[in-house]
Amino acid sequence: MPRGPVDFLVTITTIAALYTSAALLAAGTELSVRPGPSMISDAERAIEADPSLGVEHAVILVEETEMNEDYGTDVELTYHMRAKILSNEARGLADVEIVLDDREKLTSWWGRTLLPDGTVLEVAERELAQQSLVRAGRWGTRALKAALPGVVPGSVIDYGYTVKGDTRYQYRRGDLQGPWPIRRFRYRWKPSSFFPASYRVHRSEGLDVGISRDRTSVLIDGKNLPPVREEPFMPPDHEVHASAILYYRSQSDSYKDFWNEQAREIDRASRTNFSREVVERALSALEANRGADLSTRLKAAYDWILTNVENPLVEGYEASFKPAQVAKVAEDPLDHLFLAVARALGAEACVVLAPDRRRHFWDPELKAMQQLETRLVAVQAPGQADDQMLLVDPSSGLEFRQLPWWVSGVRGFVATPKGALEIFLPPSDATYNIARTQVELRFSENGSGMQARSTRSARGQLGAELAQGLADLSETERRDRLDEMCGRGPDVEVKVAQSSVGYPGMSGRLICESERSLAENVTSFERYTLDWAGPWVDPPPDLPPGPRQHPVVFDFPHVEILELTLTLPGGFRLAPLPEKTSLVTPYGKYELAFSTAPEGVKVARAFALLPLSVPAEEYEALRRFLEEVRRADRTGLTFEQAGSAS
Amino acid sequence: MRRVWGLAAALAAGICLLDAPTAIAANLPAWTAEIVESAPAPERASEQDDWRILLSDTHIEVQPDGTLFIRRRLAAQALQDGVSSIGIGAYRFDDNATILKARAWHLLPSGKARRSRGPAIDFTLDPSVLTDAKVRLVPVTGAGLGSLAFFEFEGRESPETLTFAVLFFEGAPVDVARFAVRVPPAWTLRHDWLRIDGPDPQVRDGAYVWELPGLPGRAKVEPLGESALDRAPMLVLAFSPPEEGPATTPAAVSDWKGLAGWYDALARGKHEATAQIRSLRDSQLGGDLGLYERIRTTGRYVRDNVRYVANEIGIGGYQPRPADQVLLQKYGDCKDKGTLFRSLLAADGIHSYAILVNASSDGTVSPEVPATRSFDHFVVGIPLPADVAVPSELAAATLDVDDFGPLLVVDTTDERTAIGSLPGYLAGKRALLVAGPRSRLIDIPDDDATAHRIERSLTVDLSDEEAERIVATASLFGEPAAREREIRRTSAQEHRRAIEAGVDRAWPGARIEELLVEEENERGAYEERIEFSVEGLSPGQLVPLFPDVLDDLPRVALDRRETAVVYPHPVTLRCRTTVIGAGGQGALPDLEIRGSGWSVVTAHSREDDVLQASFVLELSRPRFEPTEFEELRRLWSAVRRAASTTTHAD
Numbered sequence A: 001m002p003r004g005p006v007d008f009l010v011t012i013t014t015i016a017a018l019y020t021s022a023a024l025l026a027a028g029t030e031l032s033v034r035p036g037p038s039m040i041s042d043a044e045r046a047i048e049a050d051p052s053l054g055v056e057h058a059v060i061l062v063e064e065t066e067m068n069e070d071y072g073t074d075v076e077l078t079y080h081m082r083a084k085i086l087s088n089e090a091r092g093l094a095d096v097e098i099v100l101d102d103r104e105k106l107t108s109w110w111g112r113t114l115l116p117d118g119t120v121l122e123v124a125e126r127e128l129a130q131q132s133l134v135r136a137g138r139w140g141t142r143a144l145k146a147a148l149p150g151v152v153p154g155s156v157i158d159y160g161y162t163v164k165g166d167t168r169y170q171y172r173r174g175d176l177q178g179p180w181p182i183r184r185f186r187y188r189w190k191p192s193s194f195f196p197a198s199y200r201v202h203r204s205e206g207l208d209v210g211i212s213r214d215r216t217s218v219l220i221d222g223k224n225l226p227p228v229r230e231e232p233f234m235p236p237d238h239e240v241h242a243s244a245i246l247y248y249r250s251q252s253d254s255y256k257d258f259w260n261e262q263a264r265e266i267d268r269a270s271r272t273n274f275s276r277e278v279v280e281r282a283l284s285a286l287e288a289n290r291g292a293d294l295s296t297r298l299k300a301a302y303d304w305i306l307t308n309v310e311n312p313l314v315e316g317y318e319a320s321f322k323p324a325q326v327a328k329v330a331e332d333p334l335d336h337l338f339l340a341v342a343r344a345l346g347a348e349a350c351v352v353l354a355p356d357r358r359r360h361f362w363d364p365e366l367k368a369m370q371q372l373e374t375r376l377v378a379v380q381a382p383g384q385a386d387d388q389m390l391l392v393d394p395s396s397g398l399e400f401r402q403l404p405w406w407v408s409g410v411r412g413f414v415a416t417p418k419g420a421l422e423i424f425l426p427p428s429d430a431t432y433n434i435a436r437t438q439v440e441l442r443f444s445e446n447g448s449g450m451q452a453r454s455t456r457s458a459r460g461q462l463g464a465e466l467a468q469g470l471a472d473l474s475e476t477e478r479r480d481r482l483d484e485m486c487g488r489g490p491d492v493e494v495k496v497a498q499s500s501v502g503y504p505g506m507s508g509r510l511i512c513e514s515e516r517s518l519a520e521n522v523t524s525f526e527r528y529t530l531d532w533a534g535p536w537v538d539p540p541p542d543l544p545p546g547p548r549q550h551p552v553v554f555d556f557p558h559v560e561i562l563e564l565t566l567t568l569p570g571g572f573r574l575a576p577l578p579e580k581t582s583l584v585t586p587y588g589k590y591e592l593a594f595s596t597a598p599e600g601v602k603v604a605r606a607f608a609l610l611p612l613s614v615p616a617e618e619y620e621a622l623r624r625f626l627e628e629v630r631r632a633d634r635t636g637l638t639f640e641q642a643g644s645a646s
Numbered sequence B: 001m002r003r004v005w006g007l008a009a010a011l012a013a014g015i016c017l018l019d020a021p022t023a024i025a026a027n028l029p030a031w032t033a034e035i036v037e038s039a040p041a042p043e044r045a046s047e048q049d050d051w052r053i054l055l056s057d058t059h060i061e062v063q064p065d066g067t068l069f070i071r072r073r074l075a076a077q078a079l080q081d082g083v084s085s086i087g088i089g090a091y092r093f094d095d096n097a098t099i100l101k102a103r104a105w106h107l108l109p110s111g112k113a114r115r116s117r118g119p120a121i122d123f124t125l126d127p128s129v130l131t132d133a134k135v136r137l138v139p140v141t142g143a144g145l146g147s148l149a150f151f152e153f154e155g156r157e158s159p160e161t162l163t164f165a166v167l168f169f170e171g172a173p174v175d176v177a178r179f180a181v182r183v184p185p186a187w188t189l190r191h192d193w194l195r196i197d198g199p200d201p202q203v204r205d206g207a208y209v210w211e212l213p214g215l216p217g218r219a220k221v222e223p224l225g226e227s228a229l230d231r232a233p234m235l236v237l238a239f240s241p242p243e244e245g246p247a248t249t250p251a252a253v254s255d256w257k258g259l260a261g262w263y264d265a266l267a268r269g270k271h272e273a274t275a276q277i278r279s280l281r282d283s284q285l286g287g288d289l290g291l292y293e294r295i296r297t298t299g300r301y302v303r304d305n306v307r308y309v310a311n312e313i314g315i316g317g318y319q320p321r322p323a324d325q326v327l328l329q330k331y332g333d334c335k336d337k338g339t340l341f342r343s344l345l346a347a348d349g350i351h352s353y354a355i356l357v358n359a360s361s362d363g364t365v366s367p368e369v370p371a372t373r374s375f376d377h378f379v380v381g382i383p384l385p386a387d388v389a390v391p392s393e394l395a396a397a398t399l400d401v402d403d404f405g406p407l408l409v410v411d412t413t414d415e416r417t418a419i420g421s422l423p424g425y426l427a428g429k430r431a432l433l434v435a436g437p438r439s440r441l442i443d444i445p446d447d448d449a450t451a452h453r454i455e456r457s458l459t460v461d462l463s464d465e466e467a468e469r470i471v472a473t474a475s476l477f478g479e480p481a482a483r484e485r486e487i488r489r490t491s492a493q494e495h496r497r498a499i500e501a502g503v504d505r506a507w508p509g510a511r512i513e514e515l516l517v518e519e520e521n522e523r524g525a526y527e528e529r530i531e532f533s534v535e536g537l538s539p540g541q542l543v544p545l546f547p548d549v550l551d552d553l554p555r556v557a558l559d560r561r562e563t564a565v566v567y568p569h570p571v572t573l574r575c576r577t578t579v580i581g582a583g584g585q586g587a588l589p590d591l592e593i594r595g596s597g598w599s600v601v602t603a604h605s606r607e608d609d610v611l612q613a614s615f616v617l618e619l620s621r622p623r624f625e626p627t628e629f630e631e632l633r634r635l636w637s638a639v640r641r642a643a644s645t646t647t648h649a650d
Helices: A088-094 A255-270 A276-285 A294-308 A334-344 A461-469 A475-485 A616-633 B013-018 B030-038 B256-267 B275-284 B291-305 B323-329 B334-347 B479-490 B492-506 B626-643
Strands: A058-071 A074-085 A095-101 A105-114 A120-122 A129-136 A139-147 A156-165 A171-175 A182-190 A197-202 A208-213 A218-225 A243-248 A348-354 A374-380 A390-392 A410-415 A420-425 A434-443 A449-458 A492-502 A507-517 A527-530 A558-567 A572-574 A581-585 A588-596 A600-609 A637-641 B023-025 B051-062 B068-078 B090-093 B097-107 B113-116 B121-123 B134-137 B148-157 B163-167 B174-182 B188-194 B202-204 B207-215 B234-240 B353-357 B377-383 B398-401 B405-410 B430-434 B440-443 B453-461 B467-477 B511-518 B526-535 B542-544 B571-580 B591-595 B598-607 B610-619 B646-648
Touching: A074 A088, A088 A095, A088 B479, A095 A105, A095 A156, A197 A218, A255 A348, A255 A410, A255 A420, A276 A294, A276 A334, A294 A334, A294 A390, A334 A348, A334 A374, A348 A420, A449 A461, A461 A492, A461 A507, A475 A492, A475 A507, A581 A616, A588 A616, A600 A637, B030 B068, B030 B097, B030 B148, B090 B097, B090 B148, B174 B234, B188 B207, B256 B353, B256 B430, B256 B440, B275 B323, B275 B334, B291 B334, B291 B405, B323 B334, B334 B353, B334 B377, B398 B440, B467 B479, B479 B492, B479 B526, B492 B511, B492 B526, B591 B626, B598 B626, B610 B626
Parallel strands: A058 A182, A434 A558, B051 B174, B453 B571
Antiparallel strands: A058 A074, A074 A156, A095 A139, A105 A120, A105 A156, A129 A139, A129 B121, A171 A243, A182 A218, A197 A243, A208 A218, A348 A374, A348 A410, A374 A390, A410 A420, A434 A449, A449 A507, A492 A507, A527 A637, A558 A600, A572 A637, A581 A588, A588 A600, B023 B113, B051 B068, B068 B148, B090 B134, B097 B113, B097 B148, B121 B134, B163 B234, B174 B207, B188 B234, B202 B207, B353 B377, B353 B430, B377 B405, B398 B405, B430 B440, B453 B467, B467 B526, B511 B526, B542 B646, B571 B610, B591 B598, B598 B610
């Protein structure tokens, strides 16, 4: 990917601004939305459910919309839906609801059900039931509702309407794919000629989606759009559905300049309005590092800020997070302060904006800042190459050069004084995100239960995850959450559940003591096999068998290390220990070993999950690895009465 | 049937955006003075509570024409800063009501008072497709810790009958809840408390006044628990004008028979077997079928071919549409579907009755005092011949009603439930059988463990050295079957994947060779058969004999629990397991453990290397109060002991 200030933008060819160069214009946006035929065609009749192809309850035969926002000062929307109903579960498609505000009115309507026997059942406009949804003084919305009659599997429903009003939305996003397959999707947008407007068709790769536009409008035309399957550990919804975004811009800038202009504006803003006093105090505290290299001084500055400046973003994690409160920067987030201090130390420092990949990625072709929610900082020595930039996020409370996992592994935007830069935000290394758990497990004296004591120490993203899981909870909620983490359940009573979070750096510790009742008294067995796994083992991701459509996306690479000591019940001795299990794959590593110990037996388990994303083609291999881990975790520990024959 | 729409569920978060009234200083109304004087320090009793209701006061004046004048006053105290008043101070109404006043005041902690001047907000929150049910809110803005908010509503309502039901639940803890009714001279008033043993009314200024102190607020619903709304006290009232007095607009109903008569009049002629009905019966439901098969065929037709579309507008909330209209449109709500079903039965000469019941809440029906709002659902009762044994596939839904003999209950609204089974939500409900002069309340039992059951079989063949072969079958009846059908109908493909994933979790590396599902067989059961193989079970590896038992009977943590554990219905679990090539361990223990309302029985036998094991749990009581947790622990312990039984490969 090019790394220059603007050249990555130049590579974008599907710039989608309306009312621009006439030379680019093409005809062919005509769309005449009208009722479908009043009979079921042979092709429609032939459509049958085939769950293996995602055709299960219904097929949308036609969904077309004409949105004319240049209708004088008014807006006119015409909509048409035609669908074949294949099962009872899709009959709800025939419950039509048209939501209108007070300034909108219905100017035309048709609605009918075409029964398999050729009968046509109509719903006249006068049969639409009107229902107020919300009313506050003169403002209100209402719904016109119709239940299309006679709908049974095999029917085709066909309805549509025209609504006139004057409401325009600055930003509108619509899915081109939904829970049902769509045979034909058409959306024509004619934006107001008074405002600059753009559109973006997102994630339509591999789909039959055509776009045509002319001087005044754009037509998005999709054919045979399959439904999107929900899968565990899939990318966010926005990145797996084809969608169209239609929006008005605040400026009439060209696509090429948009991000550069935004970058310059953000950089300008980052250099103003910061309390010089706080910066001076930071610099004064860093005097001792004067002779060190820039990188060392930047890290010292970062650590000083985290240690001495109140961080409102992590206060909810733990009451003990109140730092020395040398300074409060409630209105200026920590990254702003770090920018100022870094610059004062002689570094080049820029604002970085990143998308939250739990919701979406950054699409540079969409000229909307809303997609970049998280603010980070990039620092480098003057004149250093851009790929030497260090990325930090003081607000996260993580260690120097660590970023929250939900902004890592994706592209971000660097706002330099010269313009925009695209940058890859690296995920943290697995060795940074480590949890070590020590467990002592012993049987109760009478053999009817067990006592477990565990201490889990986590750092990096795992530590932050522990802290975030306990953030902003009431006392009761926190107690319940901690008990849950310690395995509270019908057979487990948690006696102690404590957590502490280390800040800065986001390390976490969880201490649990619990009593676990056994289904049967162990002393009644000559030979007993114990499942040693418990809440102290974080189970590997559960990936179901079967074909995979989307890549697998994990939160972050990490390592789990467990040392468990089991004290045998009195009068028992160990049966031969299970063999060691060792798995090494491109996706991770796993090792499980048993050894004797003075108390009885030691279990050592190590599990590393390494990738951030695994393509769908490798799904089965990944799944097999995780399945092997799960299987190994079930290896039982067997012991027997000392007097019995082994 | 009109749903009872709970205030708690009624308040959507998004409406906060509209909370922007203009407020100016104003005097508070006189009724607030005493509350302001005596308002306690704002302290939260529970973290769930943002508000505390100091006074909830509803006053009803029954007018001589039977309409109701209703005045509702509410005084609330904010228990933390920045709380929204949305969620308190709401007034419910519909097209039968006119709101005369809706006002609110805010007394800030500083002592400054102001009246909310902004527009009241009306919301439609009922999810029904067609509804006139709304709430009116008067927002109070800028409330902080210690703020007092006062709300006053006045309205006029014309109910369908001279009955009323009030739920003492505000979604926040209430210091004093007061409900008062004044009836015209010579009228009589009857009342009954439901869910609690409530106080008798005091008579003040000619009005009957009930007061309840210290009502709980909204509590988190625990797993296997009830919502606070379902535990809230309910007061039902019936007003009766003098016999010689002028007619009232709402129907006067003095007892349940009277309410049944009112419904009968509303539904009169709606379920007639018209020519269209007979035509359908002849063309699609004809054939030489016996009584039971005809009932099932007809029930399935209505259940599956008429889509549920609620109509909750005006009298449409109670009155069914004509059966032939429902047949033509193929949509309707519970009373429409039930009425069509009755009509089709009538075309076959099969008599049936309407049954009114509450599908969403327990404990809404007084034995003595009738109330329209006691019910929100409609099912059909069909008398069966008393001299012939009821077929087993209909037994779970057949009640024995005095003077009627066996009465088959059919709910054609519930598309998940087989005809002959009862939905879990009907277990334990008291219902009104509408049968002219023989109308009466009937009780649907909640202790029939066989009505909701899971029968599993597992055959594990460990004798093959290459791979273990396993066949698992399941037959589900009643609510367990309904739940499984619901999942499957959402997506058969996803359901299959979920089954495969479950097998994979229980038997890592399992390869599924066959998976057959029958959603509803002739016995009304959901059936499933899975055949799979597992490679590489190591010698000595444990094989659980009843691997699904702990999944089939959910359990929860009991330490610190202060509310009842409530299973949604009674249940029976039966498992039969055969292990071929089982390891040569000694005899496995047989269990027979019984408690109050439950039993667990296991048995094992071995012949050569074939081990046979069986497990039966019968749980006929779905409810365990906190004082009965030891009993529940005994039950769970017994189930766990049985579930832990294992064998192993040689």
